[in-house]
Amino acid sequence: MVKTRFAPSPTGYLHIGGARTALFNYIYAKHYAGKFILRIEDTDYERSLKKYEEDIIKSLEWLGLVSDEPASYQSSRLDIYKEYCQKLLDEGKAYNCYCSVELLEEDKNKLVAESKKPMYSGRCRNLPPDKQNNALPHVVRFKTHREDGHLTKFKDLTRDQFVSVNNNEIDDFVIMRTDGIPTYNFAVVIDDALMGITHIIRGDDHLSNTPKQVLLYEALGFKPPEFAHVSMILGNDGKRLSKRHGATAVMQYKNDGFLPEALINYLVRLGWSHGNDEILSIADMIKYFDLKHISKSAAVFNKEKLLWLNAHYIKQKTAKELVDMINDIDIDNKKDKKIAYSENTSILIDALKPRVKTLIEIKEKMGFYLNDGNIIYDKNLLSEIDKFKLNEFDNSEHGEKLSKFKLNEHDNSDNNSGYAVKHNDIQDNSFNSLNNAIFFLNTLINFIENLNLDSQSFNGAGYINYIKESFNEFFLKNKWSLKEKAMIIRIALTGEKISPGIYEVIFALGKKRTLQRIYNFIEFLKTNYNQ
C-alpha cells in the first residue's frame, strides 16, 4: 500500500510551498487508495513553537488535507532514535565525537582558507576505547565509507533518473546532538522506515540530503523508499519565496478572502500538469495525479492567476455558502458585523459574484447595503451625473411639465429652507441640470412608491423581473431611457459609480430604504450642486 507523509517542522506558519508539498503527498496517496499522514518534526527545540504547530494543523484542515492517522511528533519518539543510534554505535557504523564546537569551527576556517571543502577532520573517527568517555559531552557521527570513492545513488521519480554523488562529498555528519536529540537526517530516516512510508515527495532543497539518508537506510538495514523531489516556489523576483514577497502563509490567504479550492487548484498547477487542464477539483487531482508530470524547474508564484481561479470558484458557490465563508473570515478578524443571509443578500451576492475576485471584495462591494445609516455622498460624483446629460431633459417632452414644475411642491424632504429658486436663473445650465435631476428623482419616487416591492408573491428572481418590467414601462411612458438615467439612480442608491445592476440594488435595499436614499440624495444635490 502506498503511504505518504507531510513532515513540516513547526518553526514557521504553513506557507504555500509546504501546502503544495502536502497536497502532492495527499493526492498521490489517494490516487493509489493509500494513506497520507502528518508528522511534526519538532526536534529543533530552539525554533519550534506551539503556535506554528497549531497553524499548520489548522491550515491543512482548511485546505482539506487531512491526515489518515493521528499526527505524530518526533519529540515524543526520542527513545526510538536513541535505540537505533546505539545500534549503529555497536556495529561500528557510527562513533562518538568529542570535538568542541570551537575546535570544529577552527578546523573549518582552516580548510576554507585553503579553499578546500569544509568537512569534518575525522579526529574522533577511530578513537581507541580507552580514549572514549560517554560521560563527556559528545555527538554521534555517522561513519561514511568513502575510502574507495564509492558512489551513493538513488532514483528520483520526478526526474525519472538516478542522482548520484561520490561518497567523498559526504561528510561524517552528526546524527545525534550533544543533548541527545537526533538531527533531521537521522530522525526522518528512522521515522519514514518505521512508519512504512513508501513514497517521499518533498521539496528539492532536500535533494542534496538524500544521499546521506540513503546511506543511513543501508546502515540501519532498512529498505529505502521511493523519492520524488518537487521544485521550489519562487517570488516575483525569482528568489525563493519568503515573507518579504508578501503573503506566504496559507491562513493569510483565507483571511484575504480566497477559497481553499482556488488555492489548491492554483498550487497543483504550479509544478504539475495534466495536459491542458486548468480547472481541477480535488477529485480530478486524485484521479489524474502522477509523479512523472511534476515539473523539474522552479515556479514563480503568480497572484493574478490565483485571483482568476478564486473568481472562478466564487462563481460556483451559492450565496449562502459565500455568506458563511465571509462570516467565517470575520471571526478571525473580530471586526465588522456578520452578514445576515436573506433573500435580499442572496440576490445581491449573486449579482456581485461575477464582479469580484475575493470574498473580501464581496463584503466591500456590499458596503452600500450593509450601511444602515445615511450614505455620505461624494461631491466628486456630481460630475458623473453631468456626464449623463441631465440638461437634455429640456429636449424631451418634459419641457412643458418641467416649466410647471415647482420645486417646493414636489419636494418630499422636510429640509428645503436653505434652497430657493429664482425663475430668472432658468437659463443657467447648472440650474437646469439640478432642476432636471430633482424633477427626475421626484418622478422616480412617485413611481417606486407604487411598486409592489414588499409583497411575498415572488421569489428573488421574480422580483427582479418585476422591477425590470416596471422600470421599462416607467421609462417608456416618460420617454426616458435607462441608459441615460441609470447613473443618477445608482449614485443616489449606493453613493458609488460602480455597483451591481440597479434592479438588484433596489430589491436588496427594499422600498423603504430605496426611497429614503433618493430623498437624501435630493437634499444632497440641493446643497452641493455647483457650489
Add this chain to the structure above:
RNA sequence: GGCCCCAUAGUCUAGCGGUCAGGACGUUGCCCUCUCAAGGCAGUAACACGGGUUCAAAUCCCGUUGGGGCUACCA
C-alpha cells in the same frame, strides 16, 4: 569555492526526433451592456547561447551562461 538540480512567451505550463511549437493567467482590440464586471470573439508574446548526434532536434549528448539548492549539534 566544492557538489547536486534546473532552463519553452511577463507568469504557470503542453511537448517526450518530423507540430503552422498547443493551452491558461496577464495584456491589447472588438462584441455585449444601466456602471463595473462576467461572458463571447480576435490579437500579442517563447524553445537562454554555442557545439555536436541525426535525413530531421524544443525534444538526445557535451560545453557556456544564468538561476536554485546543499555544504549546521536547522529542517
